[in-house]
Amino acid sequence: MAMEMRLPVARKPLSERLGRDTKKHLVVPGDTITTDTGFMRGHGTYMGEEKLIASVAGSVERVNKLICVKALKTRYIGEVGDIVVGRITEVQQKRWKVETNSRLDSVLLLSSMNLPGGELRRRSAEDELAMRDFLQEGDLISAEVQAVFSDGAVSLHTRSLKYGKTRPWQDVDLSCPARTRHGFAPSSTHLLTYPEAHISQLGQGVLVQVSPSLVKRQKTHFHDLPCGASVILGNNGFIWIYPTPEHKEEEAGGFIANLEPVSLADREVISRLRNCIISLVTQRMMLYDTSILYCYEASLPHQIKDILKPEIMEEIVMETRQRLLEQEG
Amino acid sequence: MAGLELLSDQGYRVDGRRAGELRKIQARMGVFAQADGSAYIEQGNTKALAVVYGPHEIRGSRARALPDRALVNCQYSSATFSTGERKRRRHGDRKSCEMGLQLRQTFEAAILTQLHPRSQIDIYVQVLQADGGTYAACVNAATLAVLDAGIPMRDFVCACSAGFVDGTALADLSHVEEAAGGPQLALALLPASGQIALLEMDARLHEDHLERVLEAAAQAARDVHTLLDRVVRQHVREASILLGD
Numbered sequence: 001m002a003m004e005m006r007l008p009v010a011r012k013p014l015s016e017r018l019g020r021d022t023k024k025h026l027v028v029p030g031d032t033i034t035t036d037t038g039f040m041r042g043h044g045t046y047m048g049e050e051k052l053i054a055s056v057a058g059s060v061e062r063v064n065k066l067i068c069v070k071a072l073k074t075r076y077i078g079e080v081g082d083i084v085v086g087r088i089t090e091v092q093q094k095r096w097k098v099e100t101n102s103r104l105d106s107v108l109l110l111s112s113m114n115l116p117g118g119e120l121r122r123r124s125a126e127d128e129l130a131m132r133d134f135l136q137e138g139d140l141i142s143a144e145v146q147a148v149f150s151d152g153a154v155s156l157h158t159r160s161l162k163y164g165k166t167r168p169w170q171d172v173d174l175s176c177p178a179r180t181r182h183g184f185a186p187s188s189t190h191l192l193t194y195p196e197a198h199i200s201q202l203g204q205g206v207l208v209q210v211s212p213s214l215v216k217r218q219k220t221h222f223h224d225l226p227c228g229a230s231v232i233l234g235n236n237g238f239i240w241i242y243p244t245p246e247h248k249e250e251e252a253g254g255f256i257a258n259l260e261p262v263s264l265a266d267r268e269v270i271s272r273l274r275n276c277i278i279s280l281v282t283q284r285m286m287l288y289d290t291s292i293l294y295c296y297e298a299s300l301p302h303q304i305k306d307i308l309k310p311e312i313m314e315e316i317v318m319e320t321r322q323r324l325l326e327q328e329g
Numbered sequence: 330m331a332g333l334e335l336l337s338d339q340g341y342r343v344d345g346r347r348a349g350e351l352r353k354i355q356a357r358m359g360v361f362a363q364a365d366g367s368a369y370i371e372q373g374n375t376k377a378l379a380v381v382y383g384p385h386e387i388r389g390s391r392a393r394a395l396p397d398r399a400l401v402n403c404q405y406s407s408a409t410f411s412t413g414e415r416k417r418r419r420h421g422d423r424k425s426c427e428m429g430l431q432l433r434q435t436f437e438a439a440i441l442t443q444l445h446p447r448s449q450i451d452i453y454v455q456v457l458q459a460d461g462g463t464y465a466a467c468v469n470a471a472t473l474a475v476l477d478a479g480i481p482m483r484d485f486v487c488a489c490s491a492g493f494v495d496g497t498a499l500a501d502l503s504h505v506e507e508a509a510g511g512p513q514l515a516l517a518l519l520p521a522s523g524q525i526a527l528l529e530m531d532a533r534l535h536e537d538h539l540e541r542v543l544e545a546a547a548q549a550a551r552d553v554h555t556l557l558d559r560v561v562r563q564h565v566r567e568a569s570i571l572l573g574d
Contacts, residue, residue: 015570022569028561029476030484030521044481046441053521055441055481057565071479072568075365075384089386097386103448105386151446209363282362284571 014283014314024059027069033060034067042068076102076212076236078154082145083221085207085234086156088135094128096135098143100236101212104153108135112146112157140202142232142240202232204262205242206274210281212237216288223289227296228269233287239277241270272299275307276316283317290327295320335494335506343505344373349545351489351501351552352462356469356560358477366478370470373503374460379470381478383450394449398442403432403452405467411459428454428464431527435468435488435517438526441481450480461504462490464515464529469553476561486526487554488517491546493538498545516546520554523547 027033033045033052041047044056045067054060056071076084078100086098089105096108110123110131135141143156212235221233224244232240243266262270276295277287285291298319299307306312336342346352352373361367366381387394394400405428409417418425436452452475454467468488475482492499492506492513499506507513512532518525534542 013567015567018570020570022566024569026562026565026569028485028558028565029482030519046481046483048483048522053484055483056479057476057561058479059565059569072477072565073365074479099386103384103386103445284568286572 027054044069073211082235085238106154279313368473376458377466379474384448399445484519489549500549518550
C-alpha cells in the first residue's frame with residue numbers, strides 16, 4: 001500500500017500573492033467605531049458610554065445612518081424566500097424540527113407540507129400519527145423559508161418548490177398491501193397520496209457544509225451542471241450534490257429510482273465537485289454555479305484526491321479566479 | 330529545589346526574562362474547518378487549543394434553556410502528554426470541572442448573551458502542553474475562537490498570571506516558578522474598559538503587596554491584548570482581501 005508523507009513548509013499567505021489590499025474599514029471587538037451619536041446601530045455593534053463599539057471582528061458597513069459590522073462568518077440567519085437544505089432532528093406533535101446551521105432549529109409545520117393532488121384540506125389526526133412515515137429523524141430535505149419568528153427561528157415550507165409540486169402518483173394500486181419504510185397503509189385512502197411528501201426528501205448524494213456567508217444569493221439555487229451532476233446551493237451553507245435524474249417526470253414517484261446504485265462515472269463527478277467546493281471554500285471564494293463549474297474544469301487535469309493538497313488547491317482556485325475576472329471584465 | 334533562584338540579583342528570572350516580561354506568544358485562528366470557531370495559541374511552552382460551536386439549539390434537556398439569554402457551556406481537558414509525567418485524567422475530574430466553571434464565568438461576562446436567547450454556545454479547550462499559565466492560555470485561545478465564530482463579545486478577554494518573589498511582582502509564570510510555591514494570581518481582563526472578568530488566587534499574600542501584583546498582571550494582560558489584537562486584525566484583513574470587495 002503506498003503511503004504519502006508531507007513535511008511542513010512555510011507558505012506565503014494567498015492574499016499577498018493577490019497583491020491587493022482591502023479598502024474596507026476593519027474592526028475588532030472593543031474598537032470604537034464612532035463617537036457621533038447621530039447614527040443608528042445595527043448588527044455587530046453595541047452602545048457603551050456615548051460611543052458605538054464593535055462586538056464582532058469584521059468590516060464596517062454603513063448605509064445612510066445605519067452602521068453595522070459584518071462578521072467574517074456567522075450561523076445562518078433566515079430570510080423569507082431562501083432555499084435551505086436541512087436535516088430532521090425531531091418529530092414533534094404537528095411539526096418537524098429541522099437543523100439548518102442556524103442559531104435555533106427551524107420548524108417545518110405539518111400544514112406547510114404539500115398534499116399532492118392539490119388537496120387543500122385540514123390535516124387530521126391520522127395525518128399527525130403518520131408523520132413519522134413521511135419524514136424521520138436523520139432525513140435530509142430541501143425547503144423554502146416561509147417566515148421568520150421574532151426570536152430568529154425560521155419556519156419552512158415545501159410547497160411550490162420544483163420538488164414539492166404536486167404530481168399524480170400514477171401507478172398506485174389501492175389494493176396493494178405492500179408497506180415499506182416509505183410506504184403507506186391502505187387503510188384510508190387519503191394517506192395514499194402522502195408518499196409524495198417525500199418529494200422534498202433528498203435521495204442519494206453528498207452533503208457539503210460550508211459557511212452561509214460564502215453562498216451567493218441568486219435567482220435560483222437548483223442547478224443542473226453540464227458535467228453530469230446537479231447541485232442545490234442552500235442559503236444556509238448546506239450544499240447537496242446528487243446525480244442528475246434522467247427522467248424528470250419519474251422523479252416525483254421514483255422511490256425505487258432513488259435507491260438504485262449510482263454509476264461510477266457519476267460518483268467520480270460528484271466526488272470531484274465536492275473537492276472543488278471545499279477548495280473554493282478554503283480560499284474564501286463565493287460559491288455559485290459559474291464558480292463551481294470553472295473550478296471543476298480547472299481541476300480536470302488533476303486526480304480527484306490531489307485536489308485537496310494545498311499547492312494544487314491554490315493553483316486551481318487561482319485559475320478559477322482569473323477566469324471569473326476575465327468573464328466579468 | 331534549594332538554590333534555585335527565581336529572581337537573580339540583576340533582575341533576571343530562571344528563563345532569562347525580566348520581571349514584567351511575557352513569554353513569546355504565537356496564535357492562529359481558524360485551525361479547524363468543521364467547527365464554528367477555533368484557535369490555537371502558544372505562550373512560551375504552554376500550548377492550548379480552543380474550539381467553539383454555536384450558538385445552536387440546546388441539545389439534551391430543553392429545560393436548561395434560558396428564555397432571555399444564551400447558555401455558555403465550557404469544557405476543559407488536558408492531554409495526557411501535557412505534563413512532564415504522563416498522566417491519564419478522567420473526564421469529569423475536579424480540576425477540569427473547576428477550570429470549566431472558571432472559563433464559563435469569564436466568558437459569560439464577555440459574550441453578549443442577550444442577543445441569542447434559548448440557544449447554547451459550547452467552548453471546548455484542550456491543553457496540549459502545560460508549562461505554567463494554563464488558565465491564561467485557555468482564556469486567550471478561547472477568546473480568539475469565539476471571535477472566529479462570529480459570536481458578539483463586549484471586548485477581548487485577555488488573561489495572564491502573576492506572582493510575587495523577593496518584593497517584586499513577576500508576570501506570566503512558567504511551571505518552574507509556579508511549582509516553587511509562591512503566591513500566584515490569575516487575572517482575566519477586558520482591556521478597553523479595564524474591567525476584570527475573573528481574578529483568582531489561592532495562596533497567602535500580604536494585603537500590601539496585592540496592589541502591585543494586580544498591577545503587574547493587568548499590564549501583562551494589556552500586553553497580551555496588543556498581540557492578540559494584531560493576530561485578529563491580520564486574520565480579518567486576509568479574509569477580507571480573499572473575499573474581494
